[in-house]
Amino acid sequence: MNELSRQAVAIAAKIPQPACSQCNLQELCLPVGLTTAELSTIDHLVSERRKIARGDALFRSGERFTAIYAVKLGFFKTEVLSEDGRHQVTNFYMAGEVLGMDGISAESHHCDAIALEDSEVCLIPFQQLESISIKVPTLQRHLHRVMSREIVRDQGMMMMLGAMRAEERVVAFLLNLSQRYTARGYAAADFNLRMTREEIGSYLGLKLETVSRAFSHLQEDGLVQVEKKHIRLVDTTKLKKMLSQESTAR
């Protein structure tokens, strides 16, 4: 697999790691280097859990930024919306991932975070996180990594949006999801989509019809099995090959 595909697929690839006791905060807890005392400090940091019903917002654009959120259970999308009603999905977040870091730069969020199913998050007050990370250098370093990973992840997305055709984007999306599920210890080749075709399309810069057609075509070729929201990756190797081979990319 070439660099481009690795990029696109590895968007947000995560390694499973020991969770904090409060919640499965895989992304923020380092596997090594933290003393028990430090871990306890972090546990205290996670001040609150919050349940978000399907369709409800965890935060909205313009709201004051106070915390980042570790998804404990469920699934979120973030989207930017414009005055005239258009909106674009910028990311999806599954259990074990951290969202809300967009707000750090401006003291307020610049996108909406919507639960795609009944979800539960751990709230991590950012000011406190900053204070503590001053006392625990390992934590600081790790926070920087998580933020940088978001940058790399976004740049992989840009790569995808700029250089791939419709079907390749869908493949990259499916492989990416699969990889993220794997990294979290779930079945990799078999999963349910939490989002609609329209949301996938919005995320990939495509129309929902195009996404649907891509699914159908991949199924015809025997590469995936699609049944409504359920996806089974039949031939992962071939799927990956689709991204690495010299296709007439734009």
Next chain:
Amino acid sequence: MNELSRQAVAIAAKIPQPACSQCNLQELCLPVGLTTAELSTIDHLVSERRKIARGDALFRSGERFTAIYAVKLGFFKTEVLSEDGRHQVTNFYMAGEVLGMDGISAESHHCDAIALEDSEVCLIPFQQLESISIKVPTLQRHLHRVMSREIVRDQGMMMMLGAMRAEERVVAFLLNLSQRYTARGYAAADFNLRMTREEIGSYLGLKLETVSRAFSHLQEDGLVQVEKKHIRLVDTTKLKKMLSQESTAR
């Protein structure tokens, strides 16, 4: 102007701020809150200046990540390249901006940074930056902002790549450049492009011919004057309107 356009145009909008004495490190120096002693600490941090000739690389993909770089003079592009020779420009950086933060997550860079003209950068060793930011909370907070801004900026790009048609992308690109020049105290409506049509196209997910056509068409409409690399934005208001009005976006 709606949120979408604000996003796209404001990618990396910066407010001019007092520079460090070593270099015009506008992005990392807070205008308020730093004592003279602290400023001096930061000055010592900037360990080295480096000149990069046009066409040369500041760093390359895979190289060990040790520092981030403040562009003192000149212009850079970053690009990801794949085994089969394809490559995609992921960003441009002008004087006063910081690049190299992609490497934080993985200890190595994941893209190439190439000088588009003879340039000069200040090297900021990242480990030291992290250490010092522990002693200077204001600096830490600011570092986080700069990183978050990169995230927001990238998401604006994603928005653009996903939701805009060719001509809109070009307009957003020009307005964004203009805004960044303005923020740095240069003439806003009148500037030279440092990159080729091909590089612009790669960045915007378009072919060079499409970029060229977009320029021509905008010129026909009297919105910009294009002469080779020189750009004059004739009617900024109309240009901005192009992004906000309900166009048949994808």
Next chain:
DNA sequence: CTGTGTTTTTGATTTTTATCAACCCGTACG
């Protein structure tokens, strides 16, 4: 169980953009 609204699929057509090709313009270089 039934009707209503949402989601998905599929087909026909149009629009947008890529592709292929020719040509222009500087300029670096033998």
Next chain:
DNA sequence: CGTACGGGTTGATAAAAATCAAAAACACAG
């Protein structure tokens, strides 16, 4: 001096994706 080359423009054509349209599948409230 001319010529080879990189960068840019423009036109004709092809490919990809959007748009329009219709119908099927489904989810859910009453």
